[in-house]
Amino acid sequence: MPLPAGTSTVESLVLDQAATSQNGISDLVLACLSLKSLKLNFDQTIIRVSNKELTRIPLHHATTLEELDMRFDNNAMLGFDDDVFGDGMIFLADCYRHLTKLKTLGMGLEHLFEQDAWYSMMGKDIVTSRLPNSLEYLKLYCARIPAKYAENRQVMESGLPGIVALLEGTGPQGRLNKLKVIDAKMALFDDPGLEDISRIKTLARDRGVTFIFRDFNAPPDSDIEMS
The missing domain is CATH 1.25.40 (Serine Threonine Protein Phosphatase 5, Tetratricopeptide repeat)
Known part of the structure; x- marks a missing residue:
């Protein structure tokens, strides 16, 4: 069951060696009302990762994030979906510029x-x-x-x-x-x-x-x- 969005007062979130799904990560991030620090490290796990979903994670807190660390382990078996977004969504590499307080x-x-x-x-x-x-x-x-x-x-x-x-x-x-x-x-x-x-x-x-x-x-x- 997803966590209620915007209900947590947590300002710092560290997911080191994260083996959860991207949906699980999204639920945690979206549950935070005003996140200032997010550190995310994928471990050696087979995960299908969507650029679209990964991009939504930091952009949800674009006006409050002061620290963002997104690391992909050298041995992590990650498959990136190179989908072309039809809804104006951007790729992860282009989301950083929108984090105005970073x-x-x-x-x-x-x-x-x-x-x-x-x-x-x-x-x-x-x-x-x-x-x-x-x-x-x-x-x-x-x-x-x-x-x-x-x-x-x-x-x-x-x-x-x-x-x-x-x-x-x-x-x-x-x-x-x-x-x-x-x-x-x-x-x-x-x-x-x-x-x-x-x-x-x-x-x-x-x-x-x-x-x-x-x-x-x-x-x-x-x-x-x-x-």
């Missing part, structure tokens, strides 16, 4: 790139307009890169120019002038062999942004707990 966001790295490629950023342009102006802390996930870096080094390298473009929009004169931290330890290695890594570090320093890479000597293990 300060902290944890999102898939691929969501920053056009056409929302879950498997490759190669040949894709970054879409920084997906991030709201209010953002202060951005956490990026791309678990398959830390898990098997040797196999995915080229994928990471292809996405670095997009990260440079993201940083160019920060700083006092940038649209994302409130963004002060980009935590990419779950997505990008500090690889000394890649030229764009040094460029990112320099640009971040010049724009007053703390950029956190994953240590290049860290073990190939993507199992970092949500914080």
Whole structure:
């Protein structure tokens, strides 16, 4: 039986290693009257996930959410329904910009790139307009890169120019002038062999942004707990 919508005063909701259905998650989120913090981590479970339903989850609290963390485990067997919405609904990657009070966001790295490629950023342009102006802390996930870096080094390298473009929009004169931290330890290695890594570090320093890479000597293990 669904929970009554808008009846709970809970402002913070953490669903770590969530094995429930998307409908169960939706019921919990919709039951909250004014949600300010939502952390959602799918575990290694076979779930059929609809972009449409996932998008409705944060948008239901678009005017109150200050923190949103949506992480999809590297081993989670998730099948995304690439349905074309006929009711004006948008995809998950395009919902973040509508969260007008959002300060902290944890999102898939691929969501920053056009056409929302879950498997490759190669040949894709970054879409920084997906991030709201209010953002202060951005956490990026791309678990398959830390898990098997040797196999995915080229994928990471292809996405670095997009990260440079993201940083160019920060700083006092940038649209994302409130963004002060980009935590990419779950997505990008500090690889000394890649030229764009040094460029990112320099640009971040010049724009007053703390950029956190994953240590290049860290073990190939993507199992970092949500914080």
